[in-house]
Amino acid sequence: MILDALSVLLLLLGLFFFVSGLLGLWRFPDTFARLHALTKADNLGLGLVMTGLLFQVPDVLWAIKFILVWLLALVASAVNAHLIAVFLHRQQEGHDESA
Amino acid sequence: MPLIIIVFILLLALWLLLTSGDLGSLLVGLPFIMLALWSYRLQRHAPYPLTFSFLGALRFVGFFLRESLRGGLDIALRVWQPRVSLSVAFYEYRLIFPQGPIRSFFMYCISLLPGTLSVCVSEKDTLRLHVLDDRGAVAEDLSRLEQRVCELFALPCYKRTL
Numbered sequence: 001m002i003l004d005a006l007s008v009l010l011l012l013l014g015l016f017f018f019v020s021g022l023l024g025l026w027r028f029p030d031t032f033a034r035l036h037a038l039t040k041a042d043n044l045g046l047g048l049v050m051t052g053l054l055f056q057v058p059d060v061l062w063a064i065k066f067i068l069v070w071l072l073a074l075v076a077s078a079v080n081a082h083l084i085a086v087f088l089h090r091q092q093e094g095h096d097e098s099a
Numbered sequence: 100m101p102l103i104i105i106v107f108i109l110l111l112a113l114w115l116l117l118t119s120g121d122l123g124s125l126l127v128g129l130p131f132i133m134l135a136l137w138s139y140r141l142q143r144h145a146p147y148p149l150t151f152s153f154l155g156a157l158r159f160v161g162f163f164l165r166e167s168l169r170g171g172l173d174i175a176l177r178v179w180q181p182r183v184s185l186s187v188a189f190y191e192y193r194l195i196f197p198q199g200p201i202r203s204f205f206m207y208c209i210s211l212l213p214g215t216l217s218v219c220v221s222e223k224d225t226l227r228l229h230v231l232d233d234r235g236a237v238a239e240d241l242s243r244l245e246q247r248v249c250e251l252f253a254l255p256c257y258k259r260t261l
Contacts, residue, residue: 020171020179023179024174024178027178028178028183028185029183029187032216032229033187033231035210035229036231037174037178039211039216040211040214041174043167044170044171044172045171047164061119068113074211075207078207078208079207081210081216082207082218085216089218
């Protein structure tokens with residue numbers, strides 16, 4: 001019962017950070033700033049959701065699985081952000097040279 | 100044993116763990132493992148041995164979790180305010196890690212931690228990064244992360260010279 005309540009609390013908190021990331025995507029002025037919002041807020045949001053789910057696991061294997069999912073999502077989000085940032089940077093530099 | 104075989108076994112173990120040991124799912128998993136191995140061979144840096152420190156890893160995990168919390172809260176505080184207050188800027192940072200896995204790891208951590216985002220390695224060993232707010236303590240944050248990464252990979256603790 002207490003564990004369930006803790007799960008719900010953490011899931012809601014995680015959701016709050018996902019919404020914050022989304023709001024950042026909408027309100028931040030440029031693409032670089034938006035990448036910040038997505039990587040940081042999703043990192044914490046998914047981390048909280050996964051921690052919330054940890055209280056519901058039937059065995060240790062599932063716990064390891066949840067932690068792995070979080071880590072894989074972190075890697076994916078960092079690599080994606082980096083690729084977009086490099087692309088954007090090159091584009092802007094090219095633009096500066098032609099100007 | 101060649102390194103590529105070790106990586107193959109690690110990836111296979113990861114896949115089987117994620118699918119709860121469902122062997123039928125290897126029909127999907129195996130092609131992707133092969134793809135990952137192929138991309139692994141594309142890296143161009145000179146190989147160097149990796150060492151880890153258990154104590155360093157523990158400290159790093161604690162540090163990473165704390166900083167993740169700080170990073171998420173920082174974004175949440177900014178987006179929920181009536182006026183978004185940012186002071187974006189580019190920033191140059193001298194990398195101490197040679198090209199390879201440790202440098203990549205350091206750069207990805209930068210992107211996941213508060214207010215900083217790796218863009219590219221511009222000149223020789225100089226990292227160009229984007230900061231959300233240049234009024235914060237960017238240099239301190241980066242050198243703290245650098246120190247934690249050194250501890251994780253059991254590298255001799257570098258002296259802070261500025």
